[in-house]
Amino acid sequence: MVKLNRPIIVNCPPFNEQSGGCVVLHYLTHRLRGMGVEAYAFPLFGDPPSSLPKPLRDLRRQVTIRKFIAGQHPFPTHPALDTPMASLADLRRGIGVYPEIVAGNPLGFAHVVRWILFTPDPHGPGQPFDWPVPGEEVFYFQAPFIEGLPWIPRENALRLQWHREDLFHDPGAVERPTVCRMIRKGTATADLVPPGAEGAVLLDGRSNAEIAEVFKRSSLFYCHDPYSMYCDYAAFCGCLPIVVPPPGMTLDAWRPEPDRRGIAFGDSPEQLDWALRTREGLFERIRDLKRQEDAMLEHFVARLAAAFN
Numbered sequence: 001m002v003k004l005n006r007p008i009i010v011n012c013p014p015f016n017e018q019s020g021g022c023v024v025l026h027y028l029t030h031r032l033r034g035m036g037v038e039a040y041a042f043p044l045f046g047d048p049p050s051s052l053p054k055p056l057r058d059l060r061r062q063v064t065i066r067k068f069i070a071g072q073h074p075f076p077t078h079p080a081l082d083t084p085m086a087s088l089a090d091l092r093r094g095i096g097v098y099p100e101i102v103a104g105n106p107l108g109f110a111h112v113v114r115w116i117l118f119t120p121d122p123h124g125p126g127q128p129f130d131w132p133v134p135g136e137e138v139f140y141f142q143a144p145f146i147e148g149l150p151w152i153p154r155e156n157a158l159r160l161q162w163h164r165e166d167l168f169h170d171p172g173a174v175e176r177p178t179v180c181r182m183i184r185k186g187t188a189t190a191d192l193v194p195p196g197a198e199g200a201v202l203l204d205g206r207s208n209a210e211i212a213e214v215f216k217r218s219s220l221f222y223c224h225d226p227y228s229m230y231c232d233y234a235a236f237c238g239c240l241p242i243v244v245p246p247p248g249m250t251l252d253a254w255r256p257e258p259d260r261r262g263i264a265f266g267d268s269p270e271q272l273d274w275a276l277r278t279r280e281g282l283f284e285r286i287r288d289l290k291r292q293e294d295a296m297l298e299h300f301v302a303r304l305a306a307a308f309n
Contacts, residue, residue, distance in 0.1 A: 095304055097114075179197050
């Protein structure tokens with residue numbers, strides 16, 4: 001693998017297992033270190049108000065950075081992930097990875113990478129409508145998130161998934177009297193309760209351990225978020241995942257055929273039968289994704305080495 005001459009610093013929120021974007025930012029640091037790449041996490045924090053003069057904003061930013069490094073602000077991580085915090089020297093010479101929600105370059109990196117983890121909000125901070133920024137590299141989690149942004153290189157896909165096999169696994173032949181559902185980012189259909197799911201256990205806000213326990217005694221899982229990894233987790237536990245289609249989204253627009261195996265798009269008899277028949281294909285897809293993930297990480301490191309070494 002190509003060697004980087006600079007560390008990679010991943011700008012992460014405090015670890016929160018309920019936030020997929022947060023998990024993959026921590027996981028990126030962990031995976032890079034496992035490949036022998038010098039990589040660190042550093043806390044994502046709010047920028048000072050733009051109404052302040054620039055020198056004062058810069059000063060506040062530096063004070064916050066030094067407090068994090070000194071351990072004066074808590075920064076929760078996950079004990080199973082290797083995510084040490086960057087030092088001030090690392091920040092000064094490192095390549096910074098920002099999620100798409102971060103505007104500008106608040107940590108002052110000499111080199112910047114943007115990682116698009118969800119469809120950018122045109123009214124949010126630091127969005128790609130102000131991009132491309134000369135000298136920056138941009139990667140994306142999956143293709144639907146960058147529709148309308150043709151300047152982003154399609155070979156720069158970086159899709160990582162931390163599969164929690166320690167929690168999510170099939171208990172075998174057990175009674176499954178429960179139906180459950182989850183909203184997450186599927187707010188457009190939050191008030192649409194599918195027939196048969198009127199008394200479903202709502203999973204939002206529960207810990208992963210609690211969600212796994214419900215999956216293991218559930219027969220059906222209705223997911224209003226069409227791209228949530230909890231559909232995979234439900235299948236791991238022997239529960240049938242069903243996506244509640246957002247308004248206007250078609251089956252083909254949702255996911256390509258290999259990526260929708262084992263998951264029903266709506267609860268029509270045809271889709272439920274499809275999900276049951278293709279269940280093993282979901283597990284094969286996960287194995288394929290892991291192989292693809294390794295290749296994506298190698299491309300990521302090689303691209304940064306070519307641009308910033």
